[in-house]
Amino acid sequence: MKRFSLIFSAVMLCVIAAMAEAKYVFYFIGDGMGMGHVNTTEMYNRTVLQSADPLLMMTFPVASQARTYSANSPVTDSAAAGTALSTGHKTRNGMIGENADSVAVESIARNFQRAGYAIGVASTVAGDDATPAAFYAHAHARYDKYNIANQAITSGYDFFAAPLWRGAKDDQGNDNDWTDRMRSQGYNVVVGNENLIDCHFDSKLLLLSANPQGDQVGYTLDFPDNRLTAEQITTAGLRRLHNANPERFFLMVEGGNIDWCAHANDGATVIKEILDFQKAIRVAYDFYMQHPDESLIVVTADHDTGGMAFGRYDNEKKGRLQLVDLQRMSKDRFSDYCKARLSQNETFTWEEMQQVLSDNFGFFTHVNLSQDDIAKLRESFDLTFTRREAVDQKTLYNAFNQFAVIVLDIFNRELGIGWTSSNHTANFVPVYAIGAGADLFRGSLNNTEIPGLILRAADLD
Ligand SMILES: [Zn+2]
Incomplete structure (x- = not known):
């Protein structure tokens, strides 16, 4: 009898664990990170680095694929794809947080915010670029930088990180009052990861780069040191969000410059960027290992860029x-x-x-x-x-x-390494998931299904 009740308890614990909702949600978006990019990086990882383990994302129990077409094109841009991944709506290329009829649609970050989750949005490229923007803004045009940047100020989110905001400069390239307006909304503005040393993570946080390279943090290959990294951004975001709400948070991190070097058809730089993005995913994975029943990590891409393949x-x-x-x-x-x-x-x-x-x-x-x-x-x-x-x-x-x-x-x-385009392609993108609700992501997905599945994993649908 005693043994029976022990087994029964163990089974019930497993059932409860399987039903546990995602309280800590990590959403990683490798911009432009298609199947070929991941596969080629894994071959480098296996044959050159001689790693015993495949790429971390490839070890996740769920590995699926998603279609990325937009409402008006078989080949999406980052704005329509970001909107699909954040709101679940197909829209026309160039549009942020609006459906194909130009009606504002809501990012899942807002659902999480209303449910009391602490919210973070971060990228290795400009914070008002398409992917991060899709999680807090609505705009007819992705390059409407002042309109988009202004919406970050009023978002109420707990954490933002990016090398810079384009909308924080006027058309002559001088700083405008955007950063001061962020401060007035309670954001602690920290420029450079090293200056987080004095940060107590007890107020809303805006982390910027001390030395952005153009509109991005700088490529891993060019700046192995002295660069704001996706790993640093994720670590800071985790600390801030876990402090803001130890019970629940949602963090989106974009590996934005994977897309940029893929547009350039620069294969070695893509490989180094994906390995760098993996370090950010590992920060979340380490957290997941401590909270396996309550954490969900989803890794995907908004679209394939360049049609990269090994073999030509x-x-x-x-x-x-x-x-x-x-x-x-x-x-x-x-x-x-x-x-x-x-x-x-x-x-x-x-x-x-x-x-x-x-x-x-x-x-x-x-x-x-x-x-x-x-x-x-x-x-x-x-x-x-x-x-x-x-x-x-x-x-x-x-x-x-x-x-x-x-x-x-x-x-x-x-x-x-071969390339079919210097722009985006309609190739499938990978979807990897681990943790609470990860099984929901099995199968051949449309990118618009992913945000709804994340909400379902958190029992918020
Ligand atoms: Zn993109």
């Missing part, structure tokens, strides 16, 4: 991911370097450039270039730096120096 028709050697670590500058930074050399008006010899390529991409030493490659590089070098006639190549976030484009094309070919 013009690399019969099947690619060499070992070369990834030879890249010492992102495509963005190398392009900036080339532009800076052009603006200096000094002669830049082919021999000097060969040294730069050797130092930063292993060209001529580790990467064996064909005679055709060298001829192509030489020709582009002359056009770009001697005749100064090359035209920059525009993508969504940059206008790349043409010589840099050719260098990275060759480097990606040698890695064995």
